[in-house]
Amino acid sequence: MNSSDAPAASSPAEANHRATVAHDMTSNTAQEQQLPGQHITADEIALYDRQIRLWGVKAQEQIRTANILLVSIKALASEVAKNLVLAGIGSLTIVDPEHVTEDDLGAQFFVTEDDVGKNRAEAAAPRIRKLNPRVAVHTHNIPLTTQPPSFFSSYQLVIACDLPFATLCAIDAAARLAGTPFYAGGAHGMYGFVFADLGAAHDFVIERDRPNVATRVGTREGPTRTIVHVASKKDGDKVKEVVTKRETYCALLLANAAPLPEAWRRNRRKLRTVTPLLTCLRALWEFEKVTTGPAGVENGLGMGAINPSAPTPTTATTTTSTAAAADPANPTTQQPAFHLSGRHPSPLSPPDLQLFTRLATTKHSELLLPAETLRSAFLRSFLQNLDAELAPVTAFLGGQLAQEAINVLGHREQPIQNLLCFDGEESVGMVVQLSPFVGEDGAGGAVAGSIDVGMDGMGAGGTGKDVGMGFGIGPGMGAGAGPVGMGTGIPGLAMDMAGGGPAAPMAGGMDVGMQNVGADMGGVDMHNMPVSGVGGMGMDMNMGAGMGVGTGIPGMAAGDPDMQTAVQNMDPTGVEGMNAGFGAGPMGAGAGAGVDALGLAPGMENAASAVGEVASATGMEGQSVETGAEVLPNPGT
Template structure:
């Protein structure tokens, strides 16, 4: 386990986090209580993630966002009041975020994430990036990987959402398993020895380790290789859609906008063709239907993806239960929502 200063849980905190302590134990809550998290991007997804982390009881949460509150952002972002339009989005979110849990230190930073020096990111135990460019995510992920800092990336585009996590080459955690009771060696109940049985009333904690690739490796898969070709059929199409949307953000400096739907739709088609051709894949892999469903942040999708993302951050910081490796994709068009997992390693 990661060696950190052992935080003290006060009686007030024990009462506040009673349900969580019963769920995952006091040691896990202590590790969570001693963790500082950076959250970049206070859109709809960022607001959901901030809520989940604050209620879970991290030590501190820094909200980093240089954008201003707009009419559109108010629709998906519940931490900013409607009267805050034109104000900085991180600062406008601070009061409601802090009110969720006064025991958590919540700070607002109005600077651009791209302008922050490397040392800024190294003061946190986990860094969560939403609404960020591909270049920034790759830069921060590589930096944090070198210093054993956990990295999470996520976004919501209309009906679509994704999450990526990199917990390092060796992430240690524990899982609770039902205890197996072995038969006694001197059993005389028949010629055959008794089989081991599972005791439903007793559990044991099992230590495990997982390995993660970094974001650059996950995005730069060589799809012309035999190994990648063999895995193509089980790779969700959302993985390739993510490449298209990140390229759109890189080229335009924003996400697809409903106000320029016609022009952005044509650009999305062109980017789709260019991205898949560069990968050596057919453009038929991603049909034109995706265009109608990737505009704006939708509150229900933010809630689902934010819930999964928040849960993964909590699991990683508390070192309790198996994490996802490495991608989580959500498609709200598929009935009650279809979840796909993809790990390039």
């Protein structure tokens, strides 16, 4: 159970330390006893006094039981870790396969000179623990993409910082499948971003003075936000309104392709205020993609920092994660050269600058932003700051990200929807809503491209009941409408059962250019639920994701559980088949990679056999691996 935890503790002394901490936590003072009617202790209330006064005991209760996964820990994530641990979360699990470097000492305050060369997560963990002995801090350097979705579902929140776009997308997809809210963050010197994907429905409560006109349940506050509950509460002689709102989020991959909100696109003045940082981030992510070519190398899990200036990846060590996991005693064998295939432009390379400028210009006009707001001085400044870590900026972003996390756990306050762009030069912190969802008129949002309506060959025919908008992702990123079939699955087989708009087969497009590796998004469809009776867009967003890793390593493909429900509603006979998963397309054709579909829906019983069957059915060199093998221990333990 805890074999994968073992590599984290570099010495027995450290393991002992953890045991001591656990002991301390249970034997404090007399006041540590829980008071009747509450779980939180009097000591905790005294310690967390100043924050409980802000968000209340109830929210603190939710915070204190939360297990949070932090993927990669550099300067920004150090700030996040500090803030979360101080706030008193239940546990923090840090995954980072990299080693501490001299450069890390600039803005990462949990590591010192003595730590250079050590695993970054393991080096930071002891100092993070000291901030608050009540919080359990774990470290892992297990490849993430080999983890079954249940790995992600044991966390209440997943936060990934300073990683390549493709890696962020893969983690986002996995978290989404597990139903776990996801945040991404990144810092580039004076600049940075925070992205939120809190799933198909994130509910939060706000309290406000009761307005003159009563707030109505069902009111839509824009394309993604709806009021789902309204209550009132007496506060002295004032009456307060307690409003529950629901936000619908989309995955990072989709956000990166989505246009600006329609209201902005129609307002030229508004467009002029949009920070060019948005353009540059998109251009950077595109740069990563286009610099991934045949020279790119599989990295085992798409983890790891981008090497800013060295385009040449090191040897293609194909250390499969299976092998690594079998050797927990020697963590170093688990650390292949994690150079992701993509890279960042070097400010010293004219071809890089040329390419980046071209990409930025394209992205800027795709966003319909006025050309004059993308100045060369800004591009230069952005490139100059790439991959740098500056304490005041990471402090700001880390504060913002951690506060978002805390609010999400407590279901309080409006979270960002969905991309925060921070420019420390201009003191701008702009939240841009990048979402494929459209307003009530049901129009717009389409990105030019091909219509990808396709089903994996395994799917049985559709019944044609459901007409939906398919938003497939293929080489050209397409959106289109098409009649879509209702699938009927064959029990026990991993099937592509696109209930609404089916996933596009994935090779190429989302395969971020990594040959055998990477994040493959199965596609997204938004059901036009027949119940509504009109052409309005349903709120249901389904996504399939496929991730293939290495040769013969199981990938994952799954549909959003919500989709299962949707399908269930329409055709109860398809239930079992639907459970087997959705959205896996064959990918990496010719590279000998097999994509194995793993059912992710709750209640899935025969995932492993499904994997095998699909692999053989598609005639690929798939190899199924028991999914239980690498399940991480429950972070709470």
